[in-house]
Structure formats: C-alpha cells, structure tokens
Amino acid sequence: MVIIGIDPHKSSLTAVAIDHDGTTVASRRFVVNAGTATALATWSQRWTERRYAIEGAKGLGRGIAQILVAHGDDVVDVPSTLAMKVRVLSTGGGRKTDPDDARAVALTALYHRDLHRVHREDQSTILRLLSERRDDLTRERTRALNRLHQLLRELIPGGVPxxxxxxxxxxxxxxxxxxxxxxxxxxxxxKDILADLRRLDANIKANEAQMRDAVAATGTTLPEIHCISTVLAAKLLGHVGDIGRFPSADHFAGYTGTAPLAASSGERTRHRLNTGGNRQLNSVLHTVAVCQARDPGPGRIYYQRKLDEGKTPTEARRALKRRLANVLYRRMRRDQQAPLPAAA
Structure with missing residues (x-):
C-alpha cells in the first residue's frame, strides 16, 4: 500500500508518495487547473494499491478530494494541526516546504488509522451551506438594525424601542x-438601510424555506425533539454529516465539546471544561439546553435534579447539554438506519 500525501494550495498542490515503511518513493508538484485531477491520476497509476491523504479535504483540498472520491479512490482527510505536529517531529525542527508538508500528511495517514474517510458530498453538505448562509444573513441583518437604531436615535429624541x-x-x-x-x-x-433590511428579511425567509425542504428530504426526526427547530436541525445535520463516523456517544460528545476533559495530575483526579470541539454544534446544544431547562418536560426535570444536587445553574446546564448530546446521538443513529421517505 502506497500513501500519497497531498498539500493543497490555491494555485498548486504537492503530492508525495510513501511506502509502508514511511520511505518517500516519489514526489511531484501540480499546477491547479482543469487538468490537475487527470495529471494526478496518471502520475499515481503506477501504484495499484494506493490511498490519498489530503490536508484540509473540506477546505482548499475539497475540489481534488471530491474528484478522487468520485473516481472511486480511497481518500482520508488529514487535519492541518495533526499534520503540523507530525512534520515537526519527522523533520526534527521547524523546516517547512511543500514537499515536507505533503510527506507529513502522508505519514499522518500511515500512523493514524482513525482519520475521517472522505465521502461524496450529499444532503448534509447542502444543509451546512444553507445553515452558513443563514448565519451570514443574520449577521448582516443585525448590523443593519444597529445602524438603523443609531440613525433613528439621532433623528428622534430618545430613539425607538x-x-x-x-x-x-x-x-x-x-x-x-x-x-x-x-x-x-x-x-x-x-431609508436605504430600511430597504436593505427588507431585502435581508426576504432572503432569510427564502433560506428557511430551502432549509425546511432540505431537512425533510433527509427523513430526520430531530425536529420532534422539544426545542429543536428546523434551523437547529439543519445546523446539526450539516455539521455532523455521517453520524456513523462516531463509534460511540462519548466520541460524539467530545466532538461537540460537551464532554469535560480529564485534567488529573498525580493522585488528584479532576476534569475541566472543554473549550474545543465543534463550536457550532456546541452552540446548538446550548440553545436547546436553555430552552429545555425553561420549559416543562424531561429536560426541565433533569436540570432541576442537578440543581437539587447542589450544582450551580451553569453546571446544571452543562450537565443537561451532555445528556442532550447522548439523546441526539441515539436519535441520529436511529434515523440513519431507517429508510428514507419516498419521493413525492
């Protein structure tokens, strides 16, 4: 098995092939254009058993990764932070070149067997794009409202409520x-900003309609959970993607940043708050936890029980977020095994 590490850039990509011992067997730089994928495939045909390891397969490497996957190749996504650590250890210093980076990406795939396999973009990608578009529109609307408030305050004594x-x-x-x-x-x-505000409101409404159709196409039952709207369900599905890539609820909780991190030292056993993970998913879980802690239901009962145990409201809410991560994991695993609804 030969592993081909790829370090992608906007105008070029560098590929380095290593064998099972980590020895470099070939290296080449490709200019990014319409024929890059064909040139890469031709260059790598000499190895019948090969795996591509691409740094940032959801970023700069998305295009080449999707083309390779569409051709039936085995492709894994290598996080840039992990590849950077491998590069520093393998080169013995801070030397950084494109071939060094590509080789570090290949070595990462050689020694780490749990890297995420790249799949063809599907409905979850659409949901993520729509969710990110809604976030952009919401931020623009907030800026427009703030500017409008400022102008009205200067025109009307005391401003507007x-x-x-x-x-x-x-x-x-x-x-x-x-x-x-x-x-x-x-x-x-x-008046100009008001026109912008009306346009943004119309775009947000259209975005929600697209999101509603996209969520329905997945057959998910997430909106049946109290406080999970279509918008939150879209963000969850868009950022999670294939729930099967998480072997357990604990792994999923770690990815969402709701599982505390072990910080023990010597005989002292303790945990600390996890400030990492996917912050978009963590934000969704926080919103749902705040809503469920407020409204009557199982979430409120669990939250109140934690308060009765002596936890602060913040600690009780974090515990509820952790429990919600388990609930969402089980629900998405169940939905994944269920057949999709028939097309109308």
Whole structure:
C-alpha cells in the first residue's frame, strides 16, 4: 500500500508518495487547473494499491478530494494541526516546504488509522451551506438594525424601542420631519438601510424555506425533539454529516465539546471544561439546553435534579447539554438506519 500525501494550495498542490515503511518513493508538484485531477491520476497509476491523504479535504483540498472520491479512490482527510505536529517531529525542527508538508500528511495517514474517510458530498453538505448562509444573513441583518437604531436615535429624541422591525422602522420614518440638511441626509440613509433590511428579511425567509425542504428530504426526526427547530436541525445535520463516523456517544460528545476533559495530575483526579470541539454544534446544544431547562418536560426535570444536587445553574446546564448530546446521538443513529421517505 502506497500513501500519497497531498498539500493543497490555491494555485498548486504537492503530492508525495510513501511506502509502508514511511520511505518517500516519489514526489511531484501540480499546477491547479482543469487538468490537475487527470495529471494526478496518471502520475499515481503506477501504484495499484494506493490511498490519498489530503490536508484540509473540506477546505482548499475539497475540489481534488471530491474528484478522487468520485473516481472511486480511497481518500482520508488529514487535519492541518495533526499534520503540523507530525512534520515537526519527522523533520526534527521547524523546516517547512511543500514537499515536507505533503510527506507529513502522508505519514499522518500511515500512523493514524482513525482519520475521517472522505465521502461524496450529499444532503448534509447542502444543509451546512444553507445553515452558513443563514448565519451570514443574520449577521448582516443585525448590523443593519444597529445602524438603523443609531440613525433613528439621532433623528428622534430618545430613539425607538428595542425589537425594531422593518415595519416599525418605516412607521417611525414617516413621522420624521428633518430640521436641517444633515438630518435629511440621515433620513435618506435610514431609508436605504430600511430597504436593505427588507431585502435581508426576504432572503432569510427564502433560506428557511430551502432549509425546511432540505431537512425533510433527509427523513430526520430531530425536529420532534422539544426545542429543536428546523434551523437547529439543519445546523446539526450539516455539521455532523455521517453520524456513523462516531463509534460511540462519548466520541460524539467530545466532538461537540460537551464532554469535560480529564485534567488529573498525580493522585488528584479532576476534569475541566472543554473549550474545543465543534463550536457550532456546541452552540446548538446550548440553545436547546436553555430552552429545555425553561420549559416543562424531561429536560426541565433533569436540570432541576442537578440543581437539587447542589450544582450551580451553569453546571446544571452543562450537565443537561451532555445528556442532550447522548439523546441526539441515539436519535441520529436511529434515523440513519431507517429508510428514507419516498419521493413525492
């Protein structure tokens, strides 16, 4: 088995092939263009048994990784942080070149058997794209609202109440009579921002409709869980992808950052808060935990039990997040085994 490590860049990629002993057997740099995949495949045909290891297969390496997977090749994703550590250890210092990076990627795949295998993009990729688009739209809408609040505060004594919407802003603008040329400019700018706000509201609404259809196409039952909306379900499915890549609920909890980390030393046994993991998934679990701790139901009962045990509200909420990670893992594993709904 030959492992071909690939260090991708925007305009080029470097491939280094190593054998089972870690010895470099070939190396080549490719210019990124329409024929890169063909050139790479032709160069690697000499090895009948091969595996591609690509650094950042969901980032700069996404294009070549998807092409190779579509051709039936075995491809694994190598995290850049892990490859960096292997490079430093294998070179004995901080020397960094593209061939060194590609070789480190190959060595990482040689010695780490639990790397994520790259699969063809599917419905989860669509959900992730839609979820990221919604986040972008929401941030833009927040900025527009803040700017609109500022202008209205300068035009209206005391400004306008919180909870501003496009309709409320339009009503406020209709009652403004500029006292100077400067105020007239402020009013015109506020009208422009109001138009941006209405456009963003329409885009967010269209995005939610797309997200609703995409979630329904997966056949997931996540929205049946209390406090998990279509938007949260889309973010969960988009960032988790194939739930089967997590061998247990504990592994999934570690990925979401809800499992505490062991920090024992000597005879002292302790754990600390996990500030790593996928922060998008951690944010979803936090939102669901806050909602379930507030509303009547199993989540509220569990949260209250932790409070009765002497935990602080923050500690009780973290415990609820950890429990929710188990619930979501089991639900997604069950959904994965269920047949998809028939197309209409």
């Amino acid at each position: 919180t909870g501003l919407s496009a309709d409320k802003a339009a009503a406020a603008l209709r009652g403004i009579r500029p006292a100077s040329v400067t105020d007239a400019c402020r009013r015109d700018l506020a």
